[in-house]
Amino acid sequence: MKEEEIKSYLRAGEIAKEVVEFSKKIVKEGENLLEICEKLEGKILELGGKPAFPVNLSINEIAAHDTARPNEDRVLKYGDVVKVDIGVHYNGYIADTAYTIEIGTSKYEKLISACEEALSEALKIVRPGIKISEIGKKIEEVSTKNGFTPVVNLGGHSIDRFNLHSGKSIPNYDNRSSKRLEEGEVIAIEPFLTIGAGRVVETKDSEIFSLIEEKPVRENLAREVLKYIVDEYKKLPFARRWIFKKFGNVDFILSSLVGMGILKNYPVLKEDSRKVIVQAEHTVIVLKEPLVTTR
Numbered sequence: 001m002k003e004e005e006i007k008s009y010l011r012a013g014e015i016a017k018e019v020v021e022f023s024k025k026i027v028k029e030g031e032n033l034l035e036i037c038e039k040l041e042g043k044i045l046e047l048g049g050k051p052a053f054p055v056n057l058s059i060n061e062i063a064a065h066d067t068a069r070p071n072e073d074r075v076l077k078y079g080d081v082v083k084v085d086i087g088v089h090y091n092g093y094i095a096d097t098a099y100t101i102e103i104g105t106s107k108y109e110k111l112i113s114a115c116e117e118a119l120s121e122a123l124k125i126v127r128p129g130i131k132i133s134e135i136g137k138k139i140e141e142v143s144t145k146n147g148f149t150p151v152v153n154l155g156g157h158s159i160d161r162f163n164l165h166s167g168k169s170i171p172n173y174d175n176r177s178s179k180r181l182e183e184g185e186v187i188a189i190e191p192f193l194t195i196g197a198g199r200v201v202e203t204k205d206s207e208i209f210s211l212i213e214e215k216p217v218r219e220n221l222a223r224e225v226l227k228y229i230v231d232e233y234k235k236l237p238f239a240r241r242w243i244f245k246k247f248g249n250v251d252f253i254l255s256s257l258v259g260m261g262i263l264k265n266y267p268v269l270k271e272d273s274r275k276v277i278v279q280a281e282h283t284v285i286v287l288k289e290p291l292v293t294t295r
Contacts, residue, residue: 001184001285005161008093009186009285013293015049016088016095016283020294023084027076029103033057034072034241044088052087052094052164054208054239059083063154063192063200063269063277067207070241070249078104081112083279089236092162096188097294098281111193112278114146118172118191119280126290128183136171139191143172149198151277154269156190159283162234185286196275202267209254209263210237217260222253226262237266 022043026036037055044051054067059080068074076082085098100112118139125138136155143150156170168179172191181187192200214230217223225247229238243250257263271277285291 001287005093006285006291008090009095009283009293010291012049012088012090012093012095013283015044015047015090016086016097016294018047019043019086019088020084020097020099023086024101027057027082027084027101029076029078031076032072033074033076034068037068040086049088049090052089052096053237054242056085056098057082058085058268058279060276061196061271061274063151063271063279065206065208065266066268067239068241069207070244076103079107081108081276081278083277085279085281087164089162094159094161094164094186095283095294096159096164096281097283098190098279100278100280108276108278110146111148111195111276114143114148115191115193115278115280117146118142118150118193119189119282122189122191123282123284123290123292126181126187126189126284126286128181128286128288130181131177132168132170132179132181133174133177135189137174140173143191143193148193148195151192151194151198151200151271154192154200156188156281159186159188162236164236181286183286183288186283187286188281188283190279190281192277192279194271194275194277196271196273196277199272200269200277201272203270205268206265207240207268208237208266209240209258210266211235212261212264215260215262217257217262219253221247221250222256225250225253226257229263
């Protein structure tokens, strides 16, 4: 990996760290989800980056892919367990980080602490050549030692420029995979722990989309929307509310583009037994001396 690329990944990580610290001041009881998302995404822009994906605020049994709706009325409540997932890109070089915060209570303090420990211990063993199953094994060991269950069908991922999920999955359990990390790869390690069944399922809700491939479209407004998506986001995920802010309510166009295989949507994911789920995440450049960009 070239020095300039490393510098760009590190810059994205620096911005992400600042946004995480800022988020801890505003993710609190009574705050509207849309206002939180917009403040955090605005902070990314203010610091010289761009959102690599919409800020995710996934509450209680909701695991991932939940962001504010265009006309959001949800507010954070006392006792909510909130996963705050933040993505930054700096000229396409991505930092992906997440943490869990409990609003006003400490009922799930041990669960949150165990998730952070699992992430910390997994990061310690990252090196070129290690099997990805060894990372999953470490996460699983820490999870079960603390009496919790790792989520087996949700985990970390490799990252490339303008590509949030570039093909390699980093498991949260020992999946026996023989795949290994390669020097110069960038990965996000992302433990999800729960007191529940340890699996997530899709819901019918979806507020996040990304481009699969460009294809010809007939309708003028649809062409305009698609061009905007390509120009602004390339293949990075974007929010329905971002498109509504530019074009108004174009749900019919987004649905049509999904149906044509031009866009894909990301269903909100929830824990299968509807138990609380927590998350922690850092991005790391796999070198002989690995660089955790978001810590």
